[in-house]
Amino acid sequence: MPDPSSPSPSVEGIASRIDTTVPHPARRYDYLLGGKDNFAADRESAEAMLKVYPSARMAVQENRRFLRRAVSYLAQEAGIRQFLDIGTGIPSVDNTHQVAQSIAAESRIVYVDNDPIVLTHARALLTSTAQGRTAYLDADLRRPREILSHPDLLATLDLKQPVAVLLVAIMHFIVDEDDPYALVEELLAPLPAGSALVMTHFTNDFLPPELAAKIEAAWRENPANGQGRARNAEEIGRFYTDLELVSPGIVPLAEWRAESEPQPRPAARDVTAYGVVGRKP
Structure with a gap:
């Protein structure tokens, strides 16, 4: 298990990569979750x-709840003990390793992100149970x-x-x-049967056309917010062409296996994203 008290060499020099004058999705997400690791541009x-x-x-908030449920x-229920969390973002409550290791202490997790702010929190992510292990890339x-x-x-995951x-x-x-689609296919190709793909994805499917157009315009007309692409259910389903969908399939993320969540669940138009889990046969 990595020693969280030891400095990670990958953290050296990251300050030069942080531009606080430009908003970043991870820091904006942190602000919307009520976090403190964001700057004026993000807010x-x-x-x-x-x-x-x-x-x-x-x-x-519902996206985070979906992560916990998935x-x-x-x-x-599926007995998986290895997790590859890509685009993990700034640590918050119920991080992947906390949820998985609370169920199976021997679980192993690799976090992946390319945001320097997230990298500064690597040591927080690298804490683990004695039986399990975590790593950050x-x-x-x-x-x-x-x-x-x-x-x-x-060194952390057994890809067999x-x-x-x-x-x-x-x-x-x-x-x-x-x-x-090629990126996801390449990620899954070397993984054995029983592996899983978990995804949440922004969609316009539940929005009135005029609101969808406003959101798309805001995304497109402000390059500082980064590029983006809403996808419909059929397009999201293409990521799962060779996988077996876990019930209830491709659904509004607030509804995915959410029986234990506070009821009633948020309307699809208020969350406007799909949540889906599939297994490799």
Whole structure:
């Protein structure tokens, strides 16, 4: 198990990579969750988003709840003990390793992100039960081969055993030019039967056309907010072409196995994202 008190060499020099004048999705997400690891540009961007999409704060909270439910299902009911969480973001409550290891202490988790702010919190993520293990990679989803061949990943996960790949609130930042389907296929290709793909993805399916157009325009017209691409249920289903969907399939994320959550559940138009889990046959 990595020693969280030891400095990680990958953290050295990251201050030069942090631009606090430009909003970043991870820091904006942190602000909407009520976190403190954000800057004025992130807060301004989030508040501008709330003016167009007032339920954005609810959406990110429900996204976090979905993560907890999906990891709990995979650890408790599917018996998976290895998790690859890509685009993990700034640590919050119910991080993947906390949920998985509370169910099975021997669970192993690798976190992946390429945001320097997230990297500064690596040591917080690298805490683990004595029986399990966690690791953190400074890497980019757009280069899956580098992730899968990284020495720290290979020292933490056994790719001959099932692995759950978590792509939570990240694929809508991967535009078509980056060939998102090929990226996911490359990530899953070396993993054995029983592995899983967990995804939440922004969609316009539940929005009135005029509101969907406003959100798309805000995304497109402000390059500082980063590129993005809403996808419909059919497009999201293409990521799961060769996988077996876990019931209830591709559904509004607030409704996925949410029987134990506070009722009534938020309306799909207020969360406007799908949640889905699939297993490799």
